[in-house]
Amino acid sequence: MTPQSSVPASPTGLEEQRLLVRRARKEMVRRHRTRQGDSAEPPIRVMARLVDDLERECAARRFDRTATRLEIVNRTIGDVNVRLITECEGEEGGPGDYRLLGDELGIALPGEDLNGHTASGKGYHWLRDRMTEAERQLLAAGYDPRIYDIQGVGNPILRGWLAADMRQWGVTASAEQVALGLGATDCIDKILRGLAHFARRRSQPPGAVLFAAPGFNMPELQAETYGYRLHRVRTRPGEQFKLTAALLARHLDENPDITVVYLTVTNNPTTLAYTEDELSALMEVVRRFAGRGRRVHVLADLAYIGTGRPAEDEARMRGLASAADVAGQMIYVNSFSKTYTLTGDRFGWAVFGDTEFSVAMRSSWMNSVSCLPGEWQLRFMAYHALFRQNPELIEKIRGLYRLRRSRLRRQLELFDEEFRLFERIHVDDDATIYSWSRLRAGEDCFSVLEKTGIAGIPGSTFGYSDDYIRFSVGILPVVMD
Known part of the structure; x- marks a missing residue:
């Protein structure tokens, strides 16, 4: 008899349950594979829906929850859920006890159980006290976060802090050059909309946005919405899937309608990052075209600056800022x-290369959110203060990412020994929260899920080929059993 889902299975019963889950997994994969050709859904949604359907099926059959959790692992989602962290390296409560992050970041509620650790609530209450202090500070400066903000870009104190952060990386910026947004994706949407609006006011089309593939695809959907032509440049494995200076120069030369280059400095999905020299070479190309009267904006996505080694991230930023004479064409987006594993809080901002351009872009902010939420700005300020006062938290988050990437790589190697799935498991640049691998001929996302229970995202999601697959180390720990 199948045990109730709320009753733990015995060791023997657990193995039987796991076999039942594997059988259900195989059935579900084959069912979805059959329907794939008739679906207009993008690959990422197909995989997400497959996993959801499979988990519902296992629940309906009343399979043991532990067996289901071990045999179905959703690695399509890229973000860490600190409530699900189980890793503890070394002494309980010590620096390697990553379960504490939910408490230390103020996400966990006071008294909440974090996989064996009871949250003290210290971080939770500290953030709220700091928000009160931040509101008093804003009121003293003449900014009331509770009333309509005609600029739409957020309070000047927080924008000044974020500008100072950029100056530490060699990027000259003031508060006037910073605009807050509800996450980096929101900022990118506003930027693309604003640039398209400027073009239409000149009775010109928005032009094209150059996207290096494989790459994060959300900005492509946004650009398409605002009438841009999508110009994909396929990068090569031998060049670590990076846009080279030679490739950039050739495509700009052959495509005079390219007005924006979207550049992910540390790449999702490949986990590989540009070096200082590579970025300096790209900026030299932008400078060369500017000298011919061609203004091309570089939209630099810094989403993973901070997940890698600090010295290397600083060098990357120096490379981006190396072309001071085209600084006005630079747009930096961060979150x-x-x-900091704060996906749900949606803290993002854009930094524009010069003040005049920044002021001109404000209409795009005002025409969307109109006024940023006051409580959200106060929480943003509180978190900024938290990380400045506790830099060890940043290193702890990096340590968790590093641990999960190494464990996932080892797990994939073990599965490869058993099933011969991968032609190559790429080694990351000690950054991001992903793993990028090339599959052997005849394998795809469906077969990997069927054989291993791990759901990944096919390379076509990122403008590449389904010979590749991306896994996330984010939302779930890597369980080696």
């Missing part, structure tokens, strides 16, 4: 989502 707290990946670097």
